[in-house]
Amino acid sequence: MGAKVKLISGRTVAQGQNLDNKLSEEYFKAVALCELSAEDMEKIGASPGDNVKVRTEYGEVVVKAKQSTGYPEGVIFIPMGPWANAVTSGNTKGAGMPQYKGIDAEIEKTDEPVLNIKELMKRYM
Amino acid sequence: MVEELLIKNGVVYDPINGVKGEKKDICIRNGKIVEEVKNPKVIDAGGRVVMPGGVDIHAHIAGGKVNSGRLFRPEDGRKGLKAKTKLCRPESGYSVPNTFAVGYRYARMGYTFVMEPAMPPLAARHTHEELVDIPILDNAALPLIDNNWMTLEYVKSGDIDLLAAYIAWIIKATKGYGVKVVNPGGTEAWAWAKNCDLNDAVPYFDVTPADIVKGLAEANERFEMPHSIHVHGNMLGHPGNYEVTLKTYDLVKGITPYRDRPVLHSTHTQFFSYGGTTWRDFESKARAIADYVNANEHVSIDLGSVILGDTTTMTADGPMEYSLYQITGRKWTNHDVELETGSGITPFMYSGKVGVHTIQWAIGLELALLTRDPWKIALTSDHPNAGPFIGYPILISMLMSKKRRDESAEEMHSSIFDRTELPSIDREYDFYEIAIITRAMTARTLGLHEHGKGHLGVGADGDVAIYDISPEERDAGKIQKAFLNAKYTIKGGEIVVKDGEVVSTPEGRTFFVTPECDPKLTDEMMTKLKEMFTNYYSVSFANYPVQDAYVPNPYEIRAPWRS
């Protein structure tokens, strides 16, 4: 069962600590995830640690679900980085700036694995 | 290798050495003026006007404020686009040109030295980084010292010696040249969206702008400083401010300068010579200012003369820029600097069809024409505030041609006839007087004549401008053209401009002053200063002073303590 959400991305402390360490396990753990409210978790039938697939008009990506407080229902957060950007549009609407926040997305629980950086980058090449 | 240059058949105007349009050879060896040369490269000046390299006493060419002006005005940047050449880097900008354009354009006008007159001490590294990127020109920068909390506190307690110790420290820490004052007290008040008149108390500090000006003038003369305090006073740009201006001049009348120079340089005085009570009854009071300057020896002025058209105004006088933005409703940037100063920037258009602008335009010229002794006057437009420096040749042609002024007045708002006396002034400057107000007076007022600038005497820097004009020429259009693009500009013995084109781009030097203070005073001052850093600054004491890396081509002037 899926849910329609707004996706935002941004910095976290763990993401920042591993800025110079992106090919590591620590970075993968810090960034290949999606924070969302208990309500949205329930809506898609996911438990913490499950994988979720995030799909937008521009692509899809699988990340780990992380239940988190502070999120209103319908708003999910992926730390800035290659996983969030896998589903971000390059359309800048003439302003030079892609829209990294407030992207219309659909999420669903999945059994597909979370790709690592090398696998993720290969998709572009 | 000995490099020699001989400029012959020039008609030389070298006011510092009393040379008044004489046919005279100029010899340069290894970058300096010498008596004679043996095997020189020869330039035939062919009877053209020859002057020392121009020295600009006041133009905002580098630093945070200038760059904020560039950044927020891409529309200005697009006005001056010029592609790179084999030698020159790309140019951009009109009122806020990029660093390369600043160097090339000044050099084309025969200038070889420019003073950046407003360096926020905390951002001094920025000013120096830009100065280094300006090709050709020798330069210096005046740190803003008048709204600094250290200054306010010492003025309040009356400790002029400790104030002097602070001045010495901050001029050294910023690799600056002297003491700059901008809206004393008013800029601190602006941190609370307020302003100060000359005798208002500065909020929380319990001193007045008058105390600050007097205190700084006294402290400055504790050293053998090459330059007097450089003052942008209170109430700039307000109708009726000429009285504040005259009162400010009077404050320092009794102070003895360390050498034969004024104790106060009044900058962009056009903006301080206003009569009336509102913009409706606004009028010129240039006559009152000129009378004062004529009657006194302790004040020098530069004009801040208006060049009509669009420009970018910028000053550490934050409240003034806010007022201007409220008038125009255009974009407005403000940047207050902790414990020290502030700044504001807003675009402005001077139009000859607008009464107030027309009066402002006239005032700058009136000041030049009504002040009898040109040694008290410097030609400036307070670049870019009253207009960009590239308009200097227009100002020169106006001063040299009554006919041109009359023709312009005809085209302008009628207020020029009833609110100014410009149309009735017949005086015309000659080349000698122009040489005074564009190089000799400015070099002497800055004390640079003792360091090779502004004259062509033996030992001076080989900085020479040859203008493509004969000394007899009176046609304003030809004068303007000649001063815009020099036939030759020579900098340190090297030809940098030929036929109005830049032909070489040596690096400029940065002049800075090292005031030498009594170590005991310095120690005492330092206790207080370090408290300021520990508690209130947002940078560490250790990271504050400008490192030597930022002044790769230094020229140091020592200013001993006068015991």
Place this chain on the structure above:
Amino acid sequence: MVEITDVVCPLCGCVCDDIVVEVEDNRVTKVRGACAVGKSKLMGHGRIKSPAIRVNGALKECSYDEAIKKAAEILAGARRPLLYGWSSTVCEATKLGVCLAEEIGAVIDNTASVCHGPSVLAIQDVGLPSCTLGEVKNRASLIIYWGANPTAAHGNHMKRYSYIAKGYFLPGGKKDKKLVVVDVRETKTAKMADKFIQVEPGKDYLVLSALRAVLYGHEDVVPDNVGGVSKEDILEVANMMKEAPFGIIFFGMGVTQSRGRHNNIINAIQVTRAAHTHTKFNIMPMRGHYNVTGFNQVCTWETGFPFAVDLSRGFAWYNPGETSSTDLLIRRECDAALIIASDPGAHFPGESIKHLSKIPVIQIDPFANPTTEFADVVIPTAVSGVEAEGSVYRMDGIPLRLRKLVDTDYLSDEEVIQAILEEVRAIKSKEGE
């Protein structure tokens, strides 16, 4: 062991300059005073071992000379090269980068393009009433973080400069100050706030408009609910703004990267102007990298324009939306790219990476990252602020000088760009003959 004080942190736009570092055996062993993220940067991570060139799909180690030569060949032969990044290196490197862009007719752009580029566009529309961070510390009794989460992104910001800092006129620190946070989610920063305003995603513009109307005395036009925020809350924040003798809005990517982009910032600056009719009010972008501001400064004084500068015509052409990196890549216009001190592989939208990964890419960076996965020439460099010194600009435009703490065999960014520039000039002059 050597203790080095007053170390300048090369991580975020706060550029804290009071860090204490212990160095032992030419290695940073202890860091005091930095936030968690800054500390991690100063302590260091695994490095790219050697310059490398991609051969048959795999990176093959080579000498600096070979890598630099290859990089120069790529750039000299490109028709539409892009020089991107520059925000985590020093101004000295950027200056040489502008030279290189002029030499090869490149577009030069920095990470502001995908960060505070919209803020620059807004400033070009309405200006920026602002101040230095010390002004905030000493005077600001009201601090508003709007779409910014300093607890994650600028760890020491509140402590050194804003809400928690003690200042001359506010000796009690946060006791004397009020904190307002506007965000779409309740961040850690929001949890600290005296007033948290939770706005619906993409509705910041509406809330700003309402606030502006109130500040100009038109509260009658504001509906009961704006973008998920009650009118009551809007009136309360407006009152707090009017009553503070000195206030500031710090805004982050929550407003630059969401719907409305630069229009949000224009509106936020207009709100500041409106507040300024009552009191002293300021606004400042929370710049991300330690020298993202410095690139914009250098690029502005050298070319006249702050970012996304196209030098293919010989003079500077500035038209973000056309000359900005994302747009160039989406249009598949670039045929080579030099990426320095940044990681578009991680931080560009997938759509633009698609093209970037297909063209020759030169990467200059101390650390391997997603960009390395497709880079064709990889040139490792010294870590600025740890192994190399240089000039940087804090988020409020204050210039500071990064210190060198330990020695290294790696070339600095400056040296590498200089070498590439010389090599490019050599190629061009040979072609000229």
